[in-house]
Amino acid sequence: MKMIEIKIPSPGESISEVEIANWFVADGDIVEKDQEIAEIESDKATLTLIADEGGKIQIMAQEGDTVAVGSVACSIDTSFAGEASASSAPKEAKKEEVPAEKTAPAVVTASKSTNSETYKDVKISPIAKKLMEENHLSVDDVIAGIQRLSKKDIQAVVSNPGNQAAIPAQSKSISREVKRTKMSNLRKKLATRLVSVKNETAMLTTFNEVDMSAVMALRSKYQKKFVETHDIKLGFMSFFTKAASEALQLHPAVNSMMDGDEIVSPEYTDIAIAVQTPKGLMVPVIRNIETLGLAEIEKELMNLANKARSGKISLDEMTGGTFTITNGGVFGSLLSTPIINPPQSGILGMHNIVERPVAVNGKVEIRPMMYIALSYDHRVIDGKDSVGFLVKIKEMIENPQKMLFGGKNPDSLLLEI
Numbered sequence: 001m002k003m004i005e006i007k008i009p010s011p012g013e014s015i016s017e018v019e020i021a022n023w024f025v026a027d028g029d030i031v032e033k034d035q036e037i038a039e040i041e042s043d044k045a046t047l048t049l050i051a052d053e054g055g056k057i058q059i060m061a062q063e064g065d066t067v068a069v070g071s072v073a074c075s076i077d078t079s080f081a082g083e084a085s086a087s088s089a090p091k092e093a094k095k096e097e098v099p100a101e102k103t104a105p106a107v108v109t110a111s112k113s114t115n116s117e118t119y120k121d122v123k124i125s126p127i128a129k130k131l132m133e134e135n136h137l138s139v140d141d142v143i144a145g146i147q148r149l150s151k152k153d154i155q156a157v158v159s160n161p162g163n164q165a166a167i168p169a170q171s172k173s174i175s176r177e178v179k180r181t182k183m184s185n186l187r188k189k190l191a192t193r194l195v196s197v198k199n200e201t202a203m204l205t206t207f208n209e210v211d212m213s214a215v216m217a218l219r220s221k222y223q224k225k226f227v228e229t230h231d232i233k234l235g236f237m238s239f240f241t242k243a244a245s246e247a248l249q250l251h252p253a254v255n256s257m258m259d260g261d262e263i264v265s266p267e268y269t270d271i272a273i274a275v276q277t278p279k280g281l282m283v284p285v286i287r288n289i290e291t292l293g294l295a296e297i298e299k300e301l302m303n304l305a306n307k308a309r310s311g312k313i314s315l316d317e318m319t320g321g322t323f324t325i326t327n328g329g330v331f332g333s334l335l336s337t338p339i340i341n342p343p344q345s346g347i348l349g350m351h352n353i354v355e356r357p358v359a360v361n362g363k364v365e366i367r368p369m370m371y372i373a374l375s376y377d378h379r380v381i382d383g384k385d386s387v388g389f390l391v392k393i394k395e396m397i398e399n400p401q402k403m404l405f406g407g408k409n410p411d412s413l414l415l416e417i
Helices: 083-096 126-134 139-145 151-159 161-166 185-200 213-230 236-250 294-310 383-398 400-405 410-415
Strands: 003-007 017-023 036-041 046-050 055-059 066-068 072-077 203-211 257-259 262-264 271-273 275-277 280-282 323-327 346-350 353-360 363-377
Touching (some): 036 072, 203 383, 213 236, 213 294, 213 363, 213 383, 213 400, 236 271, 236 294, 236 323, 236 383, 236 400, 275 294, 346 383, 363 383, 400 410
Parallel strands (some): 323 346
Antiparallel strands (some): 003 072, 017 036, 017 066, 036 046, 055 072, 203 363, 257 262, 275 280, 346 363, 353 363
């Protein structure tokens, strides 16, 4: 017998303990090599434990336990390796060897009436009735043989007014119960960070509104060709991410952060995109946006978002951003004041697109409008830069071609004015 230990890996520097979030296997199960066996959660990321070898697992730490990095999560008895796949084969073979006459003794005995007193209100189509008679089945046999009701079955009953009489009336039950759920390490760390931002920064928020007509027309016109060329859909986030990158280079203060007595201003733009996951809010980072096109941004965004939602994102992929974008519009938010993601100094908030009457060249027109917000640390960013940054975003979204010229007017560049 050979036992191996699966230890808790380090999710990153300065992290000394993690929480066992979820076991994918039970104590005593036979696992295979490289099988995912558990999920661990730190205050920064969620990681997956992998079985180094196949065998019988013995769990040392339970779900919800907080354990030290480097401690043993479970052990594997490798003398049982290979039994997981072997054990399932005989069961399937045995199932196939069952004689036909033993599979449904109650069905083939004698001809029965297709209806019964218990299910007298059940409606049967002529074809179904004929099929039931040919196979000597009653309504009782058919209903007893249904192992699982689908969503479609339930909806068929609910949507048919004639079936409502068959549904027993139920009185509303009154509950006074309270559910308590333990906060995860990730949620606790997020709560601490949000409170510290409010207490330790001079946070202000400035607003503007954007006419989305040009971007929406561009997407509508070229979406099919874009998908055929790049094998991915063109969304709104890539436009805002690219516009933010160009605006950050024109207003480097918004791309800066405090480090003690110094203000650090990166010459690159690594933008974090807030993603809602089952574990909470995560902010994976797309690096060097200034070098990427819209298709590259869309692909990288989808890749990181999928990793975050499946719990497979690494700590490195969520650290080092210089600026953040969050989109509350996907949940229907009309207006909000996003909270800064430290140590960054600024965060852009996108919101819902709503058709509103606006003045265009002296006339009232209905346009698809979006409110945008920039929350910023006033210790680092002055009002001029914060407002100017948001105005640049507005200009580039309303005139997307400007993104090709660093956010500047092509006519002005051509005329050198």
